[in-house]
Amino acid sequence: xxxxxxxxxxxxxxxxxxxxxxxxxxxxxxxxxxxxxxxxxxxxxxxxxxxxxxxxxxxxxxxxxxxxxxxxxxxxxxxxxxxxxxxxxxxxxxxxxxxxxxxxxxxxxxxxxxxxxxxxxxxxxxxxxxxxxxxxxxxxxxxxxxxxxxxxxxxxxxxxxxxxxxxxxxxxxxxxxxxxxxxxxxxxxxxxxxxxxxxxxxxxxxxxxxxxxxxxxxxxxxxxxxxxxxxxxxxxxxxxxxxxxxxxxxxxxxxxxxxxxxxxxxxxxxxxxxxxxxxxxxxxxxxxxxxxx
Numbered sequence: 001x002x003x004x005x006x007x008x009x010x011x012x013x014x015x016x017x018x019x020x021x022x023x024x025x026x027x028x029x030x031x032x033x034x035x036x037x038x039x040x041x042x043x044x045x046x047x048x049x050x051x052x053x054x055x056x057x058x059x060x061x062x063x064x065x066x067x068x069x070x071x072x073x074x075x076x077x078x079x080x081x082x083x084x085x086x087x088x089x090x091x092x093x094x095x096x097x098x099x100x101x102x103x104x105x106x107x108x109x110x111x112x113x114x115x116x117x118x119x120x121x122x123x124x125x126x127x128x129x130x131x132x133x134x135x136x137x138x139x140x141x142x143x144x145x146x147x148x149x150x151x152x153x154x155x156x157x158x159x160x161x162x163x164x165x166x167x168x169x170x171x172x173x174x175x176x177x178x179x180x181x182x183x184x185x186x187x188x189x190x191x192x193x194x195x196x197x198x199x200x201x202x203x204x205x206x207x208x209x210x211x212x213x214x215x216x217x218x219x220x221x222x223x224x225x226x227x228x229x230x231x232x233x234x235x236x237x238x239x240x241x242x243x244x245x246x247x248x249x250x251x252x253x254x255x256x257x258x259x260x261x262x263x264x265x266x267x268x269x270x271x272x273x274x275x276x277x278x279x280x281x282x283x284x285x286x287x288x289x290x291x292x293x
Contacts, residue, residue, distance in 0.1 A: 001026040002069070002200065002242065004111055004132065005034045007045050009065030016066070024286050027248060027258065031111065032062040034071035035099060040090050041073040041080045041113070052098055059102045070103040072096070074114040074123055079205065087116040087137050096126035109243070111161070117144040124152050130198055130241070134160040136186060143182050145189060154194035159241045161198040162187055165208030166215040184223040191225075198241045199234045214273045221270055228267050257283035 003011045015028035033047030035058055040048065049058045059070055074091060076084025084090055091099070096112070103110045109129035114120045117136045124131075131153070138144030153160065164183075165171055172180035191197055201216040202208050208216075213234070220230045239249020248256045259280040264272025279286040 002029040002031075002111075004031045004069070004071045004113075005042055005045050005047075006030070007033060009033075009062070009067070012066040021284075024281060024284060026281065027244070027256075029068040029242060030066065031069045031071035032065050032067045033058075034073050034113070035059070036073040037090050039083065041075070041077040041083050043080065043083070047071075052095070055095065055098055056102055059099065059106070059108075063106050063108060067108060069129075070099065070108050070110050072099050072110060072112050072128075074112045074119040075116050077113065077115075087139065087141065089116065089119050089122075093122045093125065096122055096128070100126045100128055117146060117149070121146075121149050124149055124156065124158060127156070128158060130159045130161050132161045132200075132202075133163050134190070135183075143186065145186060147193065150190060150193035150195055154196075157196060159196035159198040160190050161200045162190075163200045163202035164216055164219055165205065166201050166203065166212040167207040167209070168216065168219045171207055187220075188223060196241050197233055197237070199238045214270060217270055217273070227270050230270065231266060 009030070009032045011028060011030040012032065014023070014025070015030055017023045018025040018028065033045045034042055035047050035049050035055065036043050038048045038050055047058060049055045062070060072091065074089065074096070075086055076088045076090065077086055100110050104127070111130045111132055112119075112123045112128045113132045114123055115133050115135045115137045117138055120131055120134060120136060136143060136145045172183075175183075187197075199216070201213060203210045217230050217234060220233065221227060225233075236245065236250045239245045246255075248258045251259070257280050259278070260273070260276055261278040262272045263275040263277050266272040
């Protein structure tokens, strides 16, 4: 599980408790508070920065807390009342380059929250590692997909994490068929361009609840991606993109025994993933609580 924003590094304490075996839980990659300008998107998480010195200080602070990744809010978003809009750039290109340089100097990847095409282009030029949402929205709010940017992402191995919600059916009903088709077309276009796709669901927002990754996987099947490719996306592909393929993501000797066994064949029907018979985390069985009568 990749957590891309919290307050005061709380997620690192949970991660460390799991690592020590005190709790049973997922493998966690933590970002701590995301970098955002004063009053910017998710400023309430405590990651406000202004200028080069504060950028360096915040990245250093997150690193000291034990961050596994540095998150930066390249655009605004809907979760911040009265904040910048989804297509509004929050950092200059030079600042993005500084963020990447400072994070990479500490061997930390950079994930950027970016909707707008111009912000995505600046992020690619800066050398980020993953682009969250990656919707390619133009200044007029309409799709502005550019093959040149996608090809640059594919060449550099920069992954797109569409962060599509588990409640995507509800979202598509609200958006209507034209806008929903645009989302599907963009996703298929990214895959056709060879851009690595990182599975994620943006869980924690109202339309995307925790605990339902299968619904998000079903979206890929809905747009024509075979179940075998969907499973690869959620396991070996995502582990490789996140730099975890030497530890987990596939079933082979020497890797952690992170395993889900289901009643059925998900290569035929993804619904089988809703019937887990056994879940192992680092070889330790996860006991599912029995529901009370």
